[in-house]
Amino acid sequence: MTVDSETPSDYDPHAFPPFAVTVDIVVMTIIENDLRVLLIRRAVPPFRDSWALPGGFVRPDEDLDTAAARELAEETSISQEPGHLEQFGTYGHPDRDPRMRVVSVGYWAIVPDLPAPKGGSDAAYAELVPVAELESGRIRLAFDHDRIVADAIARARSSLEDTTIATHFCPPEFTISDLRRVYDAVWDSKLDPGNFQRKVKQTVGFLKPLKQTARSGDKGGRPAGLWTTGPAETLSPPLTRPDKG
Amino acid sequence: MTVDSETPSDYDPHAFPPFAVTVDIVVMTIIENDLRVLLIRRAVPPFRDSWALPGGFVRPDEDLDTAAARELAEETSISQEPGHLEQFGTYGHPDRDPRMRVVSVGYWAIVPDLPAPKGGSDAAYAELVPVAELESGRIRLAFDHDRIVADAIARARSSLEDTTIATHFCPPEFTISDLRRVYDAVWDSKLDPGNFQRKVKQTVGFLKPLKQTARSGDKGGRPAGLWTTGPAETLSPPLTRPDKG
DNA sequence: CCAAAAGTGTTTCCTTTACACCCATGC
DNA sequence: GCATGGGTGTAAAGGAAACACTTTTGG
Numbered sequence: 001m002t003v004d005s006e007t008p009s010d011y012d013p014h015a016f017p018p019f020a021v022t023v024d025i026v027v028m029t030i031i032e033n034d035l036r037v038l039l040i041r042r043a044v045p046p047f048r049d050s051w052a053l054p055g056g057f058v059r060p061d062e063d064l065d066t067a068a069a070r071e072l073a074e075e076t077s078i079s080q081e082p083g084h085l086e087q088f089g090t091y092g093h094p095d096r097d098p099r100m101r102v103v104s105v106g107y108w109a110i111v112p113d114l115p116a117p118k119g120g121s122d123a124a125y126a127e128l129v130p131v132a133e134l135e136s137g138r139i140r141l142a143f144d145h146d147r148i149v150a151d152a153i154a155r156a157r158s159s160l161e162d163t164t165i166a167t168h169f170c171p172p173e174f175t176i177s178d179l180r181r182v183y184d185a186v187w188d189s190k191l192d193p194g195n196f197q198r199k200v201k202q203t204v205g206f207l208k209p210l211k212q213t214a215r216s217g218d219k220g221g222r223p224a225g226l227w228t229t230g231p232a233e234t235l236s237p238p239l240t241r242p243d244k245g
Numbered sequence: 246m247t248v249d250s251e252t253p254s255d256y257d258p259h260a261f262p263p264f265a266v267t268v269d270i271v272v273m274t275i276i277e278n279d280l281r282v283l284l285i286r287r288a289v290p291p292f293r294d295s296w297a298l299p300g301g302f303v304r305p306d307e308d309l310d311t312a313a314a315r316e317l318a319e320e321t322s323i324s325q326e327p328g329h330l331e332q333f334g335t336y337g338h339p340d341r342d343p344r345m346r347v348v349s350v351g352y353w354a355i356v357p358d359l360p361a362p363k364g365g366s367d368a369a370y371a372e373l374v375p376v377a378e379l380e381s382g383r384i385r386l387a388f389d390h391d392r393i394v395a396d397a398i399a400r401a402r403s404s405l406e407d408t409t410i411a412t413h414f415c416p417p418e419f420t421i422s423d424l425r426r427v428y429d430a431v432w433d434s435k436l437d438p439g440n441f442q443r444k445v446k447q448t449v450g451f452l453k454p455l456k457q458t459a460r461s462g463d464k465g466g467r468p469a470g471l472w473t474t475g476p477a478e479t480l481s482p483p484l485t486r487p488d489k490g
Numbered sequence: 491c492c493a494a495a496a497g498t499g500t501t502t503c504c505t506t507t508a509c510a511c512c513c514a515t516g517c
Numbered sequence: 518g519c520a521t522g523g524g525t526g527t528a529a530a531g532g533a534a535a536c537a538c539t540t541t542t543g544g
Contacts, residue, residue, distance in 0.1 A: 018263020019303070021337065021348050058264070060346060064337040090335040090350050092266065092309040101305060103266050103348065105335050177523070195507065197524060220516035221522030440534065442497060465543035466495030
């Protein structure tokens with residue numbers, strides 16, 4: 001076996017035009033039991049007036065994770081810390097941006113309780129779009145952002161199976177039904193409330209019980225126990241997603 | 246909610262020094278029931294004489310996947326097509342290469358039946374190192390390649406659970422025991438031969454039966470049926486990895 | 491014959507699933 | 518009381534794990 005010893009030392013900036021490196025962020029939240037993604041409307045060509053993902057350039061002295069966190073804070077005036085921010089893929093097709101060679105690192109973020117965009121001028125620039133709108137094909141995004149969002153959603157759905165991140169869609173204190181509604185929103189499922197209850201309670205480290213209970217809703221019902229995120233990060237055994245149908 | 250409309254149109258090459266973008270490839274194969282990774286010994290500083298991953302620069306007109314396939318063919322004189330080549334993560338810490346700002350996209354590849362590196366001068370440059378050597382901490386790699394390899398191995402182990410890629414470690418025609426030895430090598434497990442047999446046979450689309458049978462080994466034994474890769478890409482239900490112990 | 495590897499049968503156990511049922515609240 | 522949602526019980530079905538056993542080869 002022979003191996004060429006090409007290494008970065010061979011790099012010649014004149015032979016290899018520079019790449020721009022950006023982070024594109026898929027911010028997810030749940031509103032009205034719908035999984036939604038934050039999109040911004042482009043004000044300039046190309047893809048003027050199309051929806052696109054928030055994102056921006058990685059700075060010279062920045063790690064990728066740092067850049068993602070900074071862009072998330074800068075581009076979206078989100079007050080909360082994101083509950084989760086994780087890389088899921090990198091996109092570098094030479095034609096993906098007509099202006100220059102851009103390699104984009106995709107991150108997906110969970111933000112709990114994101115307030116709906118206010119009406120007025122702001123509403124034209126940012127919107128929380130239900131993923132059902134995107135998956136139906138009714139809304140097309142700029143660049144290759146359709147694929148990026150699809151990959152992010154697939155990763156999120158998969159992550160709910162074997163990690164505890166679903167809790168990050170919830171406020172600090174939540175009921176087991178709140179958590180089940182997260183699963184149902186992301187998976188588009190209708191999990192059995194009783195079985196879900198047992199399952200998450202017997203998974204050690206998933207949830208930590210609080211002494212308090214929540215108030216009943218407007219229409220009555222037994223008050224639910226309150227829980228908070230436990231120390232575990234992975235679920236074993238995993239929560240299995242039912243066949244979509 | 247407000248959103249800054251920073252987009253790539255704001256890019257100023259003078260304000261943002263260029264990034265170099267490379268692909269780093271974790272080539273895996275199985276030799277003597279050991280999962281192994283292809284490493285090359287660096288001939289130049291930094292990390293001279295350390296082991297490192299093969300890789301190289303993405304070209305201006307190339308997609309990332311294309312660059313990975315090209316580098317795999319160029320840097321390693323592997324005659325076979327890789328059975329699998331998949332991106333798993335991107336690494337861009339500003340200090341990860343002391344010479345310049347490099348963002349590396351990690352790919353992992355499966356190559357079946359990789360011939361062991363021949364003796365002689367070549368052997369000093371490329372070697373198939375058992376992952377046990379790397380995971381024990383006895384061998385340290387250049388740059389952040391320790392982490393990259395660890396991530397690739399984790400991805401491979403996970404992929405064997407719910408995809409059919411394990412067949413790509415095997416030659417075109419293989420026995421179910423061959424396939425089981427792949428799982429045992431990657432997972433460091435000792436799966437039950439009987440249960441494994443039933444499990445993979447009842448998973449539709451995983452394996453396609455051939456009419457022939459393999460010859461018995463030197464020490465006898467009933468000849469095994471021969472199979473080839475089926476049309477399915479995912480395993481449902483997944484093959485569950487036993488607790489390591 | 492025996493050893494070795496392939497493949498099947500069988501039993502036990504555990505998890506999942508479906509759904510009945512009780513509990514605690516608002517109206 | 519009645520509706521509503523929270524939470525438990527339970528029985529049937531299905532899959533996983535352990536292992537005995539049969540099959541087919543080489544020596």
